[in-house]
Amino acid sequence: MLIVMESQTGEDKILKVINFIKQKGFDAHISKGESHTVIGCVGRKVIDKRDIELLEGVKEVIRITSPYKLVSRVFKPDDTVITVNDVKFGGGNLGMIAGPCSVETLEQVDETARKLCDAGVKILRGGAFKPRTSPYAFQGLGEEGLKILRQVADKYNMAVTSEIMEVSHIPMFLDYVDILQVGARNMQNFNLLKKLGEINKPVMLKRGLSATIEEWLMSAEYIMSGGNREVILCERGIRTFEHMTRNTLDISAIPVVQKISHLPVIVDPSHATGLRDKVAPMSKAAIAAGADGLIIEVHNNPDCALCDGAQSLHPEEFAELYKDLQVLAKVVKKSF
Numbered sequence: 001m002l003i004v005m006e007s008q009t010g011e012d013k014i015l016k017v018i019n020f021i022k023q024k025g026f027d028a029h030i031s032k033g034e035s036h037t038v039i040g041c042v043g044r045k046v047i048d049k050r051d052i053e054l055l056e057g058v059k060e061v062i063r064i065t066s067p068y069k070l071v072s073r074v075f076k077p078d079d080t081v082i083t084v085n086d087v088k089f090g091g092g093n094l095g096m097i098a099g100p101c102s103v104e105t106l107e108q109v110d111e112t113a114r115k116l117c118d119a120g121v122k123i124l125r126g127g128a129f130k131p132r133t134s135p136y137a138f139q140g141l142g143e144e145g146l147k148i149l150r151q152v153a154d155k156y157n158m159a160v161t162s163e164i165m166e167v168s169h170i171p172m173f174l175d176y177v178d179i180l181q182v183g184a185r186n187m188q189n190f191n192l193l194k195k196l197g198e199i200n201k202p203v204m205l206k207r208g209l210s211a212t213i214e215e216w217l218m219s220a221e222y223i224m225s226g227g228n229r230e231v232i233l234c235e236r237g238i239r240t241f242e243h244m245t246r247n248t249l250d251i252s253a254i255p256v257v258q259k260i261s262h263l264p265v266i267v268d269p270s271h272a273t274g275l276r277d278k279v280a281p282m283s284k285a286a287i288a289a290g291a292d293g294l295i296i297e298v299h300n301n302p303d304c305a306l307c308d309g310a311q312s313l314h315p316e317e318f319a320e321l322y323k324d325l326q327v328l329a330k331v332v333k334k335s336f
């Protein structure tokens, strides 16, 4: 249920409503918009909506029948803008994240990051705990990888994102990482999502390999219902019958999600296509379709990459693409 307060309602009246619903056994989630404050009333108890309508300052009480509430635009009409290292995602701002699939060595991350930094990138990606299909494939350097990522990022004044797979790793990740990435394979690791709801760092939630948009948004709802409002959604391609590309980039998911939700949606053209030469066209398509940013795999020497070399751009290719994207951004009245 959403409680829309009259415009310019005083804090005292808002507090009274919050106390009232809390007393009835509900959680209150507040969203302060330009003109109205909206209180999300979340819980499984039964409440007579008229009891709330009668409270002072209440304009309207809306029962929400859709399964997602906090991620919904009904709860928060304005775009959520997430800022990391001066980079903004959402609300007309485009964010760029780039870096290798995996952290391999200090030299590899350093050289890649230096070139990305020269190209204007401020958020570095790099996996340290890798969810590989084969148990015999490179599994990542673990905490050592996070250390390398942090050390290099600090050197170039960058922020970092890396994938977390386990609840027990959260304290470690909080020490090194600025955005915690939930990979496609863990989109429905509900325990992990719940715990990430309790932290106060942004979470990038990738769409599951075969997840519907509704399932994806419900996973974001898990994080938000724990209190963490900073969720960046990432469309990374879904599994279809088509095998010419690694996955099929669901471009239409961008406007579909943006209509339902206030959360920023970025696109990962690297995992979506699995092929280096498809990354530039899909990046451009994503921006043209309204994406709030991109996450792109870049490796200083893709031919020798321990993971996903075929879809990783050479730093020079990335720099060219980023220039083109900045021109394109103007066409959609946005900027990186």
Ligand code: PEP
Pocket: 101, 127, 131, 163, 182, 183, 184, 185, 206, 236, 268, 271
């Ligand atoms: C990744 O970003 O390194 C990754 C494994 O992506 P996904 O979870 O989308 O497969």
Ligand code: MN
Pocket: 101, 102, 271, 297, 307, 308
């Ligand atoms: Mn990868």
